[in-house]
Amino acid sequence: MLGEGIIQGLAETARNFFGSFVEKDRLTTVQFPEERRELAEATRQYPFLLYDGADPEAGLRCVACQICEKECPPRCIYIEKSKDKKPDFIGKPQFYPAVFDIDVSVCMSCQICVEVCPFDAIRMDNEFELSTTDRFGGLLWPIATLAKPNEYYQSIHPTEAAETDERRAKELAEAQAKAAAKAATSVAQTPGAGE
Amino acid sequence: MNVETIDKIDDLELAKPAPAPAPSGIPSRSGIMDISMGPHHPSTHGVFRMDVQLEGERVVRLKPVLGYLHRNHEKIAENCNYLGSIPYTDRLDYLCSMTNNWAYALAVEKLAGTQVPDRAEYIRVIVGELTRLQNHAGVVGFLTQDMGAMGTPLMYAFREREKVLDLFEALSGARMMCNYMRFGGVRVDCSDEWLRATRQVISAFPRFLDEFEQLITGNEILMARTQGVGVLSRELAINAGATGVMLRATGVNYDIRKVDSYGVYGRFNFRVPLGEHGDVYDRYMLRVLEMRESLKILEQAIDGIPRGPIMDPKTKLRGLRPKPGEAYARIESPKGELGFYLISDGTPNPYRYRVRPPSFIHLTVLEDMCLGRNIADVVVTLGSIDIVMGEVDR
Numbered sequence: 245m246l247g248e249g250i251i252q253g254l255a256e257t258a259r260n261f262f263g264s265f266v267e268k269d270r271l272t273t274v275q276f277p278e279e280r281r282e283l284a285e286a287t288r289q290y291p292f293l294l295y296d297g298a299d300p301e302a303g304l305r306c307v308a309c310q311i312c313e314k315e316c317p318p319r320c321i322y323i324e325k326s327k328d329k330k331p332d333f334i335g336k337p338q339f340y341p342a343v344f345d346i347d348v349s350v351c352m353s354c355q356i357c358v359e360v361c362p363f364d365a366i367r368m369d370n371e372f373e374l375s376t377t378d379r380f381g382g383l384l385w386p387i388a389t390l391a392k393p394n395e396y397y398q399s400i401h402p403t404e405a406a407e408t409d410e411r412r413a414k415e416l417a418e419a420q421a422k423a424a425a426k427a428a429t430s431v432a433q434t435p436g437a438g439e
Numbered sequence: 440m441n442v443e444t445i446d447k448i449d450d451l452e453l454a455k456p457a458p459a460p461a462p463s464g465i466p467s468r469s470g471i472m473d474i475s476m477g478p479h480h481p482s483t484h485g486v487f488r489m490d491v492q493l494e495g496e497r498v499v500r501l502k503p504v505l506g507y508l509h510r511n512h513e514k515i516a517e518n519c520n521y522l523g524s525i526p527y528t529d530r531l532d533y534l535c536s537m538t539n540n541w542a543y544a545l546a547v548e549k550l551a552g553t554q555v556p557d558r559a560e561y562i563r564v565i566v567g568e569l570t571r572l573q574n575h576a577g578v579v580g581f582l583t584q585d586m587g588a589m590g591t592p593l594m595y596a597f598r599e600r601e602k603v604l605d606l607f608e609a610l611s612g613a614r615m616m617c618n619y620m621r622f623g624g625v626r627v628d629c630s631d632e633w634l635r636a637t638r639q640v641i642s643a644f645p646r647f648l649d650e651f652e653q654l655i656t657g658n659e660i661l662m663a664r665t666q667g668v669g670v671l672s673r674e675l676a677i678n679a680g681a682t683g684v685m686l687r688a689t690g691v692n693y694d695i696r697k698v699d700s701y702g703v704y705g706r707f708n709f710r711v712p713l714g715e716h717g718d719v720y721d722r723y724m725l726r727v728l729e730m731r732e733s734l735k736i737l738e739q740a741i742d743g744i745p746r747g748p749i750m751d752p753k754t755k756l757r758g759l760r761p762k763p764g765e766a767y768a769r770i771e772s773p774k775g776e777l778g779f780y781l782i783s784d785g786t787p788n789p790y791r792y793r794v795r796p797p798s799f800i801h802l803t804v805l806e807d808m809c810l811g812r813n814i815a816d817v818v819v820t821l822g823s824i825d826i827v828m829g830e831v832d833r
Contacts, residue, residue: 249657256654257591269643272598284605286627288612315757317523354526354618359626360757368612 285401288355288368290348293390296333300391305365307338312357312366320350321357332363333412334419346390348374349383364408370400471499474814478507482585482818485828489805489817496813501806505799505832512833516792521547521622521759524792529616531794532830534577537570537607538772540620545701545768546779547622551761553754559624560703561744565637566610566619567702567770568733568740572644573603574773575726575733578825582723583655585822586664592655599647602640609633623754634741641737648730656727665720669808669820672717679804683775683797684729685824688714688721695771707739719823760787774798774825794833798826 264271274281295303308325324343332338357366369392376382398405477488486507492500512531516524528543529536541563548555555563580596604614610629611619619626655661671681673689686693694711696704712728714721761783769778775797782791801824809817 246659249659249662253654253658256650260595260650270598272601284609284612286609286612311757315520315523317519317526352526353613353616354529355612356522356526356618 283370285403287370288353289372290351290353290369290374291346291357291366291390292369292392293344293387294365294367294394294397295391296394298393300387300393302330304340304387304391305333305363306341306344307332307363307365308341308344309339309363311360311362315356315360317354317356318350318352320347320352321345322347334416335423336419341387344387344390346385347383348385349379364412367397367401367404470494476817477504483821484581484826485831487821487826487828487831489821491814491817493814496815498809498812498814498817501809501817503802503805505802508828508832510833513792513794517789520757520787521761521789522756524789525621526616526618529618530829531796531833532772532774532777532798532827533615534827535570535574535773536615536617537566537619538770538777540617541567541702542768542770542772542777543779544620544622545770546766546781547759547761549766549768550764550781550783551622551754551759553623554751555624555702556748556751557703557745558628558747559749561740562625562629562749563620563702564704564707564740565629565737565744566607566617568737569603569606569637571733571773572641572730572737573600574825575730576600576603576647578822579651579655579723579726582719582819582822583661585818586661588655592651595647595651595654599644602643606633606637606640609636621750621754621756622759623756624748624750628749634744637737638741641734641741644734645731648727652727656724661723662720664816664819665718665723665823667716667718668812668816669719669823670717671804671808675804675807676717680800681775681804682800683771683773684722684725685775685801685804687711688725689717690715695769695776699769701768701770704736706743707736709736709739719819722823758787760785765791769795772797774827774830775801794830796830796833798824799831802826802831 260270294305295301296305297303308323310323310325313319313321313323322343322345323341326340326342329337330340353368355368358368374383394405394409398409472493474491474493475488476491477483478486483489488504488507490500490502490504491498512527516527519527525540525543528539531539547553576596576599580593580600583592584590607617607619608614610633611617611626671685671689673691675681676686676689677691681689682693682695690713692711692713695701696709697711709732712725712732714725763783763785765780765782767778767780769776771777776795777797778795780791780793780795781789784790805821805824808820812820
């Protein structure tokens with residue numbers, strides 16, 4: 245019969261329409277600004293810099309090695325290395341970035357900076373409401389905007405952060421053990437005791 | 440010399456076969472009219488323009504005009520290192536970033552001689568087939584939109600597509616620009632919860648397919664608008680280098696997963712649906728059937744996924760310098776044969792980087808499919824090719 249397919253289709257539409265009142269599967273939309281869906285843990289938007297402790301300047305993990313600047317495919321990172329050094333979390337003197345800018349209007353959220361960073365200093369944020377009235381300055385983020393505490397990282401990517409923290413704690417313990425051993429040998433080092 | 444060549448081109452232009460008579464049979468008295476469809480026409484699936492010559496409503500000439508989305512992809516990649524081009528490949532066919540990553544990773548692996556662990560191969564198959572699901576769901580939805588079914592089938596299709604995108608987000612962190620695969624494996628491992636969620640999505644998918652077919656497949660309007668429209672002959676499809684659904688709709692049994700198997704596709708049991716008439720309806724049906732086959736592959740892959748590493752430990756992601764040489768790798772992407780051709784000269788950047796995009800090649804036969812048909816059929820035919828301008832213009 246001509247029109248049978250159309251009637252079948254309309255029946256299907258009706259089933260979806262009435263089903264949307266009772267089945268969660270058929271109505272998947274949410275009323276956005278008031279109602280929000282939980283973001284996946286892996287969600288990534290734009291990078292931020294991590295710091296330990298309370299002071300963003302003293303605790304900044306970045307050592308200005310400039311690997312991320314070099315590897316960034318759209319080249320949206322700009323780093324200027326400091327002249328002097330400051331101790332990092334295991335007490336080793338390291339450079340720090342005098343300037344670290346990310347132009348988020350150029351960034352394509354690819355996460356390669358995070359992958360290549362050997363110091364766990366840069367991670368991806370999941371903040372996505374970033375509209376600003378300043379097209380140029382508002383989207384060029386300096387250290388002051390980028391630096392965020394480790395607790396924030398733990399809150400947005402708990403699994404990843406736990407892994408990182410564990411690894412860093414291990415590194416710290418190793419460094420401390422090494423320092424202690426060194427101190428012990430230097431104390432124990434008397435003429436004739438060595439080889 | 441030059442004059443001769445130009446003469447030859449003119450001859451070719453004249454030697455074109457005369458367009459088929461109008462379906463209505465009523466000769467037009469209004470003469471030839473030039474229409475520029477696009478680049479902002481809603482039916483052109485992106486910034487694509489067609490210079491159409493019409494006689495009444497009948498198409499007598501159609502020239503695709505490309506380049507509105509050109510962004511120098513290949514040259515950028517030649518100035519990037521091997522790792523840095525992976526996020527750019529996401530932006531080729533921006534609906535199927537996973538398969539783009541895969542094709543590129545395969546090419547680099549061939550060039551550098553990298554082995555991929557088994558678990559990574561299985562994950563690749565899973566995300567690749569999920570990509571096929573979400574791409575085809577989108578395409579059949581948009582096809583009905585092109586025919587004037589405003590909204591309903593498209594919304595149902597997108598509702599299912601969202602579920603697959605949610606899986607991608609949970610796995611890779613992004614819904615569309617996944618940047619997930621690496622030469623030598625994949626970036627992050629998938630958890631058991633993710634596999635469970637995937638199984639849930641694919642077990643709910645057949646219901647959507649049944650409902651969608653109930654809604655559309657038997658619809659008389661759809662049949663009238665698609666059967667016998669945009670017919671591509673088998674000979675022309677082969678000669679023009681059409682691949683994927685475009686070629687299989689004409690009845691040619693050519694699926695790269697079968698004829699030039701890559702990854703672990705050889706271990707799965709699945710069939711390749713074939714069309715017969717090469718028209719829009721066949722292409723629509725093939726996409727629906729392919730989704731059903733993809734579900735079979737997905738089930739087998741999730742059942743058989745082994746434990747183990749996801750990256751080859753010997754792979755050097757940063758500063759990879761393959762030995763001088765060349766490699767071409769191709770995969771069956773949802774749109775057809777997607778190939779990457781790389782030449783290395785021993786430096787960290789590829790010397791030459793070339794993409795063989797399926798939808799670009801399919802656009803070359805658009806005129807042949809549209810000649811002699813009504814202008815409304817052009818929209819449907821274009822929709823059935825499944826083009827993405829990011830891939831066509833690169």
